[in-house]
Amino acid sequence: MTDTTDTGVTRAEYCAIACAEVFRGDGEVxxxxxxxxxxxxxxLARLTFAPDLVLxxxxxxxxxxxxxxxxxxxxxxxxxxxxxxxxFDVVWSGRRNLIMMASQIDRHGNQNxxxxxxxARPKAQLIGVRGAPGNTVNHSTSxxxxxxxxxxxxxxxxxxxxxxxxxxxxxxxxxxxxxEIRFVVSNLGVFDFATPDRSxxxxxxxxxxxxDDVRQATGFDLVVPDVVPDTRAPTPEELDLLRxxxxxxxxxDREVKP
Amino acid sequence: MADKRxxxxxxxxxxxxxxxxxxxxxxxxxxPMAAVRAILRSDLTDLTVVSYxxxxxxxxxxxxxxxxxxxxxxxxxxxxxxxHFKAARQDGTVEAMEIDEGMFYLGLLAASQRIPFLPTxxxxxxxxxxxxxxxRTVRSPYDDGEELVAMPALRLDAAVVHVNRADASGxxxxxxxxxxxxxxxLGAADRRFVTTERLVATEQLAEEGPIQTMCxxxxxxxxxxxxxxxxxxxxxxxxxxxDEGFQxxxxxxxxxxxxxxxxxxxFLAVDEDGYQAAxxxxxxxxxxxxxxxxxx
Numbered sequence: 001m002t003d004t005t006d007t008g009v010t011r012a013e014y015c016a017i018a019c020a021e022v023f024r025g026d027g028e029v030x031x032x033x034x035x036x037x038x039x040x041x042x043x044l045a046r047l048t049f050a051p052d053l054v055l056x057x058x059x060x061x062x063x064x065x066x067x068x069x070x071x072x073x074x075x076x077x078x079x080x081x082x083x084x085x086x087x088f089d090v091v092w093s094g095r096r097n098l099i100m101m102a103s104q105i106d107r108h109g110n111q112n113x114x115x116x117x118x119x120a121r122p123k124a125q126l127i128g129v130r131g132a133p134g135n136t137v138n139h140s141t142s143x144x145x146x147x148x149x150x151x152x153x154x155x156x157x158x159x160x161x162x163x164x165x166x167x168x169x170x171x172x173x174x175x176x177x178x179x180e181i182r183f184v185v186s187n188l189g190v191f192d193f194a195t196p197d198r199s200x201x202x203x204x205x206x207x208x209x210x211x212d213d214v215r216q217a218t219g220f221d222l223v224v225p226d227v228v229p230d231t232r233a234p235t236p237e238e239l240d241l242l243r244x245x246x247x248x249x250x251x252x253d254r255e256v257k258p
Numbered sequence: 259m260a261d262k263r264x265x266x267x268x269x270x271x272x273x274x275x276x277x278x279x280x281x282x283x284x285x286x287x288x289x290p291m292a293a294v295r296a297i298l299r300s301d302l303t304d305l306t307v308v309s310y311x312x313x314x315x316x317x318x319x320x321x322x323x324x325x326x327x328x329x330x331x332x333x334x335x336x337x338x339x340x341x342h343f344k345a346a347r348q349d350g351t352v353e354a355m356e357i358d359e360g361m362f363y364l365g366l367l368a369a370s371q372r373i374p375f376l377p378t379x380x381x382x383x384x385x386x387x388x389x390x391x392x393x394r395t396v397r398s399p400y401d402d403g404e405e406l407v408a409m410p411a412l413r414l415d416a417a418v419v420h421v422n423r424a425d426a427s428g429x430x431x432x433x434x435x436x437x438x439x440x441x442x443x444l445g446a447a448d449r450r451f452v453t454t455e456r457l458v459a460t461e462q463l464a465e466e467g468p469i470q471t472m473c474x475x476x477x478x479x480x481x482x483x484x485x486x487x488x489x490x491x492x493x494x495x496x497x498x499x500x501d502e503g504f505q506x507x508x509x510x511x512x513x514x515x516x517x518x519x520x521x522x523x524x525f526l527a528v529d530e531d532g533y534q535a536a537x538x539x540x541x542x543x544x545x546x547x548x549x550x551x552x553x554x
Binding site: 059128173 | 348358405438
């Protein structure tokens, strides 16, 4: 691997690239992305290798192009009306690729945004399951965890909101039919489920991070292949888009510190 | 056409303790907050609240009005969590039915269509089915044999939604970009109420916005109440954005019993006119404090 620190690429920029890769190969599907790195990733993919991707304004519309973060609503070119009721038509049709966040994620790709501790009387009530149960059994879903730690990467999540591989299999063919957890991207690396028993594997580490760093920050035993590549570096074009077009104010570096 | 106009007190007279009440809007957006505040002042109790939850749920929980909440989330949007709802769950003071957003939609749709359930893939494999043991699955009677969640109808005793414009007979107009699921809340309810920023003559509706904005028909309403600022502090675009400064005050006050008593005294123990005056005054005070800080 080349020493990418020379190029001055920040950790947040590797995260954005890793999130962009989530959308590679997608045709005309609606990209939904929560968090700064996912929002940048979807836009970057739309402007480069996934030109048919359909982005939203985060409210009730589909937009043309890939507006910069924080673009004024009046500057957006609207393409179509997409109120929540219609979002469900898209979810259930499968024409969507999503990056959600996870308060907890486990080795099977189960995600929790509902509550920490026992359901009946939680130690901490979080936002609620939201659309995670439906999203995960209807279309490809990936996760973004900006604070990789044993508290976020846990042996078993407290409340299964987004459905992972083991739980989908146990629920039967109607649950597995359209189920795919594509990637988990964290501030330390990229993870997938390309293992015989569909347990989480290190796909790449961001430059500057070691496999040992990842192991220590993870609350379960990750599958570690013999060779763990670095997360790919952005091309000069991608770096220019990130820094000068999509996020000139550097919101990415506030989400993941350089 | 029937004249369905009423005031908040008459609306409260239509509700009773123990009811299942649907509340329109989504998160901290276009919530019928004037009606929620009227409930806070009433002696109603033991409510089951069905809501894409925002500060409506938090305030009702804080006032001890709620026995059970049916929700897919409770959020203030720009602030992720509502502190009162969080406390109610963690203290175990309310019963909870937490379901997927799409299941919630189908529950309202099934109730609107007077059918017992609608099938969906959503929920399969998740803990939604574990923590709500009353939920059942159903097998397709066709050759595919798929086993799906049978989302039960979310039948409501009453529903309240807030819209931008309405006429006296209860036709409602939503001028913002998303009508959310308000039409289905009304469809799912036995008693249906619309609060509105402004009552206008029927012929005025077409001047306010295109036909697609006239999305609540009078087939769906039993009563209409004019409540200017009635969604405050949630967003009610294009009439007004969310009052972020006041929402922060709400969250900060919720974190401390003394501060909450003071907040309650100033903003909630007063009638709707008093609330609107007090929040305008609070906005002026925040602006003055900002100016003083910038000047310093």
